Amino acid sequence: DPLPVPRIRHYNWEVKYEYKSPDCFKKLAITINGQTPGPTIEAQLNDVIIVEVKNSMLTEMVSIHWHGIHQRGMPWFDGTGGVTQCPIAPGDTFVYKVAVDVPGTFLYHAHYGLQSEHGLYGMIKVSLPPGDSEPYTYDYDESIILVDWYHKSTYEQATGLSSIPFVWVGEPQSLLIQGKGRFNCSTPELETGLCNTTSPECSPHVMTVVPGKTYRLRIGSVTSLSALSFEIEGHNMTIVGTGGHNVEPFTVKNLFIYSGQTYSVLIKTDQDPTKNYWIVSKIVNRNSTTPNGLAIFNYSPNNPSVSPPTIPPVGPAWNDVDSRITQSQAIKARQGYITPPPQKPDRVIVLLNTQNMIDGYIRWSINNVSFNLPGTPYLIAVKNKWHHVFNQTSPPDGYDYRHYDIFSPPKNVNATYGNSIYRLPFNSVVDIIIQNANTMKPTESETHPWHLHGHDFWVLGHGKGKFDIQNDPKKFNLVNPVMKNTVAVQPWGWAALRFRANNPGVWYMHCHLEFHSFLGMGVVFEEGVEMLGQLPKSIMGCGDAKDFHKP
Numbered sequence: 260d261p262l263p264v265p266r267i268r269h270y271n272w273e274v275k276y277e278y279k280s281p282d283c284f285k286k287l288a289i290t291i292n293g294q295t296p297g298p299t300i301e302a303q304l305n306d307v308i309i310v311e312v313k314n315s316m317l318t319e320m321v322s323i324h325w326h327g328i329h330q331r332g333m334p335w336f337d338g339t340g341g342v343t344q345c346p347i348a349p350g351d352t353f354v355y356k357v358a359v360d361v362p363g364t365f366l367y368h369a370h371y372g373l374q375s376e377h378g379l380y381g382m383i384k385v386s387l388p389p390g391d392s393e394p395y396t397y398d399y400d401e402s403i404i405l406v407d408w409y410h411k412s413t414y415e416q417a418t419g420l421s422s423i424p425f426v427w428v429g430e431p432q433s434l435l436i437q438g439k440g441r442f443n444c445s446t447p448e449l450e451t452g453l454c455n456t457t458s459p460e461c462s463p464h465v466m467t468v469v470p471g472k473t474y475r476l477r478i479g480s481v482t483s484l485s486a487l488s489f490e491i492e493g494h495n496m497t498i499v500g501t502g503g504h505n506v507e508p509f510t511v512k513n514l515f516i517y518s519g520q521t522y523s524v525l526i527k528t529d530q531d532p533t534k535n536y537w538i539v540s541k542i543v544n545r546n547s548t549t550p551n552g553l554a555i556f557n558y559s560p561n562n563p564s565v566s567p568p569t570i571p572p573v574g575p576a577w578n579d580v581d582s583r584i585t586q587s588q589a590i591k592a593r594q595g596y597i598t599p600p601p602q603k604p605d606r607v608i609v610l611l612n613t614q615n616m617i618d619g620y621i622r623w624s625i626n627n628v629s630f631n632l633p634g635t636p637y638l639i640a641v642k643n644k645w646h647h648v649f650n651q652t653s654p655p656d657g658y659d660y661r662h663y664d665i666f667s668p669p670k671n672v673n674a675t676y677g678n679s680i681y682r683l684p685f686n687s688v689v690d691i692i693i694q695n696a697n698t699m700k701p702t703e704s705e706t707h708p709w710h711l712h713g714h715d716f717w718v719l720g721h722g723k724g725k726f727d728i729q730n731d732p733k734k735f736n737l738v739n740p741v742m743k744n745t746v747a748v749q750p751w752g753w754a755a756l757r758f759r760a761n762n763p764g765v766w767y768m769h770c771h772l773e774f775h776s777f778l779g780m781g782v783v784f785e786e787g788v789e790m791l792g793q794l795p796k797s798i799m800g801c802g803d804a805k806d807f808h809k810p
């Protein structure tokens with residue numbers, strides 16, 4: 260049979276700053292065609308999506324990353340500013356081509372500066388072609404995207420994070436569910452005229468449901484700092500998928516979801532249909548003062564704007580790390596949908612996560628190296644063998660794990676900047692052990708959701724404490740591990756991943772908390788760039804490739 264001709268879906272997006280009040284407080288948000296969250300891309304397996312992005316922000320560059328999509332054969336459209344392309348200059352238009360070759364739920368968001376946090380994000384739903392079916396049934400397919408929300412501008416935040424003394428962004432002002440939240444307008448010392456509780460922009464998101472049905476709800480998170488618990492009052496959720504993979508179904512009251520992850524859950528509308536219920540998002544990784552995000556689960560035909568008669572569920576305790584690890588460990592590939600991992604790695608790279616100082620600046624480091632982007636995107640530099648663009652020595656494969664005490668602040672807080680990358684032999688199998696440690700504050704360690712571009716990895720294990728290089732690998736799940744593109748590493752804990760370096764390109768791997776990746780918490784992998792054809796001119800225009808750009 261001839262291959263089916265891919266269906267092309269064309270989008271024209273204009274990205275700009277606009278005043279928005281998603282939580283009743285008016286501030287400049289980054290919108291796509293006037294919206295934040297941006298439009299949900301609804302595609303079918305093997306469609307090709309063409310997105311023409313016009314950057315109408317007046318003073319900022321931009322790039323858009325297609326999160327969870329592998330962009331095989333066209334890594335230049337991964338959308339990672341400084342890694343796979345020159346970011347799009349103000350006034351310019353860039354045409355992305357995105358091939359959705361896996362069914363499931365994915366995200367898109369800005370991958371430049373702190374723009375994702377300020378509204379440039381959305382969801383991608385990839386359905387099966389007619390005639391194919393999922394291994395579960397449902398009546399409706401809906402989606403919800405979760406973020407945390409700040410009132411200060413990207414400029415104030417970025418400047419504070421890059422200053423001496425360090426000015427931390429603090430806790431988010433609110434949590435948005437499908438772009439809607441609620442900030443307390445009676446907060447003292449608020450500038451008058453900016454907060455308006457009656458603005459229609461901040462009426463809560465309503466998910467209207469019909470009684471007696473099964474809903475597939477796709478939930479995504481693009482938070483910049485927070486790990487969330489998500490629940491629907493009085494309703495259990497059966498987790499059936501994550502990213503592009505089916506998982507062995509299991510039922511939870513609340514879903515722990517980390518920035519960069521998506522889940523599909525099934526919900527039965529089998530509760531008392533005469534009232535509405537709360538949908539709640541709650542910060543669980545920090546002892547946060549941010550109020551819980553609230554939306555309404557509205558049983559039709561009840562009035563959607565009537566608040567549920569109950570007090571919203573308070574959600575799990577913020578420091579209940581064990582429940583989070585238990586839920587992560589319970590997620591397994593679904594029988595009949597297992598892609599078994601290679602049984603042995605060719606190489607093991609340990610990534611120690613620490614918070615450090617460099618010349619008085621607070622940074623995050625991997626094996627004591629804090630990542631900084633070079634002026635010319637890696638993909639262009641590697642393809643052209645421009646060795647002067649970045650340091651050609653490999654970054655460290657690990658740290659001195661016999662002596663490093665992950666339970667105490669670093670003995671020597673000083674780290675260094677680095678821009679070198681891991682060059683992987685094409686098709687080799689790589690294990691990544693992400694080891695979390697104490698921050699610079701005594702008895703504090705954070706949660707870091709690590710995201711890998713261009714691949715899904717097998718999650719071989721999670722654990723508390725220091726990874727035991729002798730014994731923990733014996734406990735790896737090599738039978739039915741779930742595949743993901745983002746995994747949470749818990750405080751003082753570790754996660755072990757395996758992937759095959761079989762996607763020619765240059766791929767960023769980083770903490771998906773935008774503030775942490777901004778502060779250097781990332782690494783870069785390269786594989787098979789020599790196998791790629793000529794790079795498109797449209798990704799050039801900066802650094803040493805500044806004269807190569809032709810509109």
Ligand SMILES: O=C1O[C@H]([C@@H](O)CO)C(O)=C1O
Nearest residue numbers: 425427621698705774775778
């Ligand atoms: O990157 C971070 O910096 C602060 C704090 O550790 C320093 O003020 C914090 O909570 C982070 O997550």
